[in-house]
Structure formats: structure tokens, C-alpha cells
Amino acid sequence: MAELTHMIDSEVFLAFSTYATIVTLKMMLLSLLIAYFRLTKKVFANMEDTSLAHSTEDKKKMIRVDPDVERVRRCHQNDLENIVPFIVIGLLYALTGPDLATAVLHFRVFVVSRICHTVSYVLALPQPSRALSWVTGMFATFSMAYRVLSTALFL
Amino acid sequence: MAELTHMIDSEVFLAFSTYATIVTLKMMLLSLLIAYFRLTKKVFANMEDTSLAHSTEDKKKMIRVDPDVERVRRCHQNDLENIVPFIVIGLLYALTGPDLATAVLHFRVFVVSRICHTVSYVLALPQPSRALSWVTGMFATFSMAYRVLSTALFL
Amino acid sequence: MAELTHMIDSEVFLAFSTYATIVTLKMMLLSLLIAYFRLTKKVFANMEDTSLAHSTEDKKKMIRVDPDVERVRRCHQNDLENIVPFIVIGLLYALTGPDLATAVLHFRVFVVSRICHTVSYVLALPQPSRALSWVTGMFATFSMAYRVLSTALFL
Numbered sequence A, B, C: 001m002a003e004l005t006h007m008i009d010s011e012v013f014l015a016f017s018t019y020a021t022i023v024t025l026k027m028m029l030l031s032l033l034i035a036y037f038r039l040t041k042k043v044f045a046n047m048e049d050t051s052l053a054h055s056t057e058d059k060k061k062m063i064r065v066d067p068d069v070e071r072v073r074r075c076h077q078n079d080l081e082n083i084v085p086f087i088v089i090g091l092l093y094a095l096t097g098p099d100l101a102t103a104v105l106h107f108r109v110f111v112v113s114r115i116c117h118t119v120s121y122v123l124a125l126p127q128p129s130r131a132l133s134w135v136t137g138m139f140a141t142f143s144m145a146y147r148v149l150s151t152a153l154f155l
Helices: A004-008 A011-041 A056-062 A067-094 A100-122 A129-151 B004-008 B011-041 B056-062 B067-094 B100-122 B129-151 C004-008 C011-041 C056-062 C067-094 C100-122 C129-151
Strands: none
Touching: A011 A067, A011 A100, A011 B067, A011 B129, A067 A100, A067 A129, A067 B067, A067 C011, A067 C067, A100 A129, A129 C011, B011 B067, B011 B100, B011 C067, B011 C129, B067 B100, B067 B129, B067 C067, B100 B129, C011 C067, C011 C100, C067 C100, C067 C129, C100 C129
């Protein structure tokens, strides 16, 4: 892992920046989707969010759990649990000086798998579509972690 | 995005370090606040946490869901969902060599908006205080993501 | 914080890469453990995950909340809430040029504390094992944040 500084100016790091930004934006879009569902379906988690309703009874009805909102929330949570490891390990992986084609392949597989995961989850497509996309993304991250640890182990 | 290495020694990166640390510490304080509420209100999620109670009946009463604890937990979760994208995109943004004043403005807007968000959420201030601070923080992150992708797109 | 670029080639950064990868992999293993529990105990959150069951009644029975799955999920969530701050602050800390022995001590204390936390949580060991390991990890992160802010404050 000598001369990491050179790696920051490399095309691998540029590719990592691009894919990391895209997959992070995808995750943020789920936040917006949850907000959209909450507003259109009038499903809230906090009493102060129901100020559009007039009577107290109407307000209480808005504080509920909706299956569609919960589905997108689970999808968002799964994104958080998988994209955070990808960003951390991907950044360190980009600094180990991997081959450009191999690195881009890893990033693309991860990003495409997470997009498939989101589509499968939000549209409730039959399994194993969601399970396979989840496993594929995880595999890409594990493969990068293997290279990080085999190139630069310092205990 | 040439000569990223120079950017790491820049004042922009120094500013990013400072604001990223502050907003991360703010998020960690919410963990402590949840722990404080759980201990003082005696609301736990696990049976082994109720060891201070003597009878089994008292222990079971402590395993419950409390609206105040849930409120701070939702606030903390929202922090996680918004601060992670800020850190990822902000780090890459700091490496694109933005103007110092513009960069510091982005970081300040984000950090102030998240502090407003936390205050609005924990104190249950009337809307749209929380909604506006959430949107403002997201807007700052989207603006930085736009610069990252327009400066350094590598697909 | 002059000449950060030199720090990236340092042994401190190498040590950070190693420990950050290990603790991230540990977090990912919890995802796999949750998936394993869901599959073996047949506890799912989505209707489309129950396709192995034949009758609709059997499917509905699989959509439930299981205490073991919830326990590992809480453990995983706590990891996310603590490992994200460690990664962010640890990365910036590694760039401030700390003494190698001090830095490695911080990383080791954090990683060991999180492994103890996971073991205590998943096996439901009596308190204060889990509380102490949580506090220890947090303390390591706060200590690194103190150095980042005292070395490189730019407001």
C-alpha cells in the first residue's frame, strides 16, 4: 500500500467518487419517497406533523403505521446497512491501487445490485429478486474487503 | 479533479474536518440522551437491562415503549440517514477544489440545519420548523453532490 | 494539520484501514446473522418473502416479530450508530498525524469494545457487560474527536 497519495489522483478514485455519489443519492431519494408517501397518505409518526387536520380526532387518525410507508422505510434502512460498508471499504479499496477495470467492475456491480434491490423492495417483486440483489451487493463489498486486508494488514 | 492530493492540505478540507466532526458529535449526543431517558424513565428494550428491579413483575413493566424515548430515537435515526450522505458527499466535494467561501457556506448551512432539526424534533416544536430544517440540510447535500458529479464524472 | 498528504502514506493510516475494515466486516456479519435467523425461524417482514409456504394462512404466520431476530436487529442498529462515528472521526484523526502507538491503542480499544458489545448483546449476557463495552467504544471515539478539533479547528 505504498504511495497511497498517488492513488487519490487516479482514475480508480475518480470512479469511486462517481459511484459512491450515485448510490448515496439513490439512498437519499428513498427519504424523499417516504416523505411523499407520508404527506399523500397522511401517515405520520409525530403529533406536531398533523397540523393540517382540524379536529383532535382527525389528528389521532393520522398517527398510524402504514404498510407502504413501512416497506419503503425497511428498504431505506437496508440501504443504510449496506451502503455504509460499501463506502468505507470502497474508499480504502480505491487507495490500495487496484486495476482500473476490476475496480470499476466492483463499483458497477454494487451500484446496479442496490438499484435492483430498491426496485424489488418498493414494488414487492417476487423473491428471490430482492435476496439475490442483496447478496450480490454484499459479495462485491466482501471482495473489496478481502483485497484491503490482504494488501494492507496492520494489526 | 486533477491533483486531488493538493486539496487534502487545503483549508476546505480543514473546514470539512471541523464541521464533519461537530455534526457527528451532535449525533452521538443523541445516543447519550436516549441512554439518559432510558435510565431515568426506566424504559428498556432488553430483559437483562432491568437488573435493578427486584421482582419479575417490576422487570416486565420496564420492557415497554415510551413516547419520549421513541421521539429521540426517531430524531437519531433521521440524523443517521442525513449525516451519512453529508459526510460521504462532503468529503468528495472537499476534494473537487471548491471555492473556500462557498464550501464553508455549504458546511455551515448543513450543520446549522441539523442542529435546528434536532431542537425542533426533541422539543416537538410546531411544524414546519422540523420539515424546513430537514429540507435545508438535504438541499446543501444535493448541491455538493451536483458539484461532485459535474466536476468528476467517471462511469 | 500541515501536510496531511504525508499522513495517508503513514502507518497510522494503514492501521486505521485495517481496523476500520475489520469492524465494518463484523457489522456486516450481523446482517448475515439476521438473515440466517429469519430463514431458520421462518420470521419475515414482507409477504413476498414467504413464498416457501403453500397456504395463505401459513404465509401470514410467517409475518411476525420474533424476540431473537429483534435482539440481533437492535445490536446491528447500535453498531451502525457507533461504527459510523468511529469511521468518520477515526479517518480525520488518522490524518492529524497522531503518535502511532496512541492511534493503534484507540483503534484497538474501539474494535475490541464493539466485539464485546456484540457478544454481550447477542448472547444476552448480564449487565453491565453491554453497557460498559458501549461506553468504552464511545469514549475512544470522543478521545479521537477531541484531538481532531484541538489540532484542526476551522470554523
